[in-house]
Amino acid sequence: KAGVTQTPRYLIKTRGQQVTLSCSPISGHRSVSWYQQTPGQGLQFLFEYFSETQRNKGNFPGRFSGRQFSNSRSEMNVSTLELGDSALYLCASSLKSLRGRDPNSPLHFGNGTRLTVT
């Protein structure tokens, strides 16, 4: 079974531009979460989508947005890029994000998109 696929692997953008990152979850996984990883702040949660709806959101400015499509694929968008947005952006999928705990559905991560803002 294919893992979580993120495209592109690397991106270089300039300040003020916007960027869209793509994530294809593991087949059958309906929940997609996004994380930002930086040396200074570590791994920080951006948002989570399930059934095309945002279920949870981290503490990031409104420049960061996302969406999920009916096939569970997800995109995140960052507008008006700042130097501090340079990071590894990780997408993770899980089988469920529902009422009731399901400990057998941990997050499975992709290899990330490395975004560099100059």
Place this chain on the structure above:
Amino acid sequence: AQSVTQLGSHVSVSEGALVLLRCNYSSSVPPYLFWYVQYPNQGLQLLLKYTSAATLVKGINGFEAEFKKSETSFHLTKPSAHMSDAAEYFCAVSDPGVYAGGTSYGKLTFGQGTILTVHP
């Protein structure tokens, strides 16, 4: 809110020696805990998860972790380090989110990570 503290940002061991990576958590709900490993230029790979079924959890690559509620700890161990174990390790706790339709479990709160170096 949930939080995780990993003691020691760098741990160095000799090949064949015991690996011990420390993790303490704070959780307002019964915790679900995870250890992930990250190799350079890669995403996170799940090593093991604590799901309340057993306090000693065995994972992949010979790693295991013990949940100790009284100490709020979930330390990761491996009896004998291998060169291929060199990587960064992250402890994480499930941080549920409540929304109009229920509770979501897609958010993890991670520790700051521990870089494991293995010397020949």
